[in-house]
Amino acid sequence: MNFRILCLVTLTSLISACSTTPRGPITPPPTSVSAISKWETSGRVGIRTPEDAVSGNFNWQKDPKTFSLNIVGPFGQGATKLNKSKEGIVTLAYEDTVITGTNPATLLQQELGWEFPVEQVSYWIRGLPDPSSASRTTNDPDSNLPSEIEQDGWLVTYTNFTEIDGLSLPQKMQVSNPPFKVNLIINQWTIQ
Template sequence: MIYRFLSTLALVLLLAACSSNQTGPTTPPPQSIAAISTWETSGRVGIRTQEDAVSGNFTWQKSPTGFSLDIIGPFGQGATKLKSTTDGQVTLAYKDTEITGPNAAILLQQELGWVFPVDQVSYWIRGLAYPQTPSRMTKNSDNLPNKIEQDGWLVTYKNFTKVDGLSLPQKMQVSNPPFRVNLIINQWTIQ
């Protein structure tokens, strides 16, 4: 009887040890905004064009190998999905249409009439100037960007939030009249 009890107890302890959460090495948070290699953000977006105004929720994931940007209209209506593919192409899906091309900004303009410089905004959303073209940046007293002027666009930062000790934009506007995009970021995840 005691042998059976001890055997059962040993088995329970062994199973408990196997099922416990084992933690391996963790990736330390980035030391600077520029060091962020992978990020995910979500929030609200408002897009104004010459003929239209669209609002909804967005989720944007970016890694060194690609990105995925989803914009979903109010009450889940009008989903627009933009995603890079492994062969360097970009796929745009909206309504019952899916189209692939070499450049996200061109696809958005041709298909939806939206002028949205995706490559640049992937830097601006972190409070950085796009490194491929000249820019002019002004900063506030906390050394955070107030404005970035680049490629005909004006990026205005309204609020910042702390994420792993780094200040990242929480509310911003990207404009090049008649086009304007307002972003309110509810959540950041960075690596």
């Protein structure tokens, strides 16, 4: 009888040990959009240039020092990958080509003919102007959320927002500087 009780107590202890929540630092959610230090988005993208129109899916992971932006065309065709390492090296990979540099916008323009200010878009995608240059923001009178940001010749137009962890983040937006235009539909946000 004591053996059965001992086995039951041991089994219960093992099960409860396996089911305990791991302890460690828990990162609280950001309290404002500008406080977001790390994020990941995914969704649909449409890119129009004077010579081309590209559409597909995108996934963008960003932290304070690095980023990884992947665009994949329909049925997995035409993958373009743009990454920045902790050391500041930017790598652009497409087709059978891999190019490195220090400025992501310059690599995209030189290699693909895409005008896309990656560093600024990392702010615009959160509904914020880039603090490094002058801008003009127009807010929607009903929601007080940004409806447009004008900055460095680019017009960013927001048509829909979603709420993530109590913060309003863009869900549909367009970034344009004719003849260049990028439409983003964001299906998923993960923020820290």
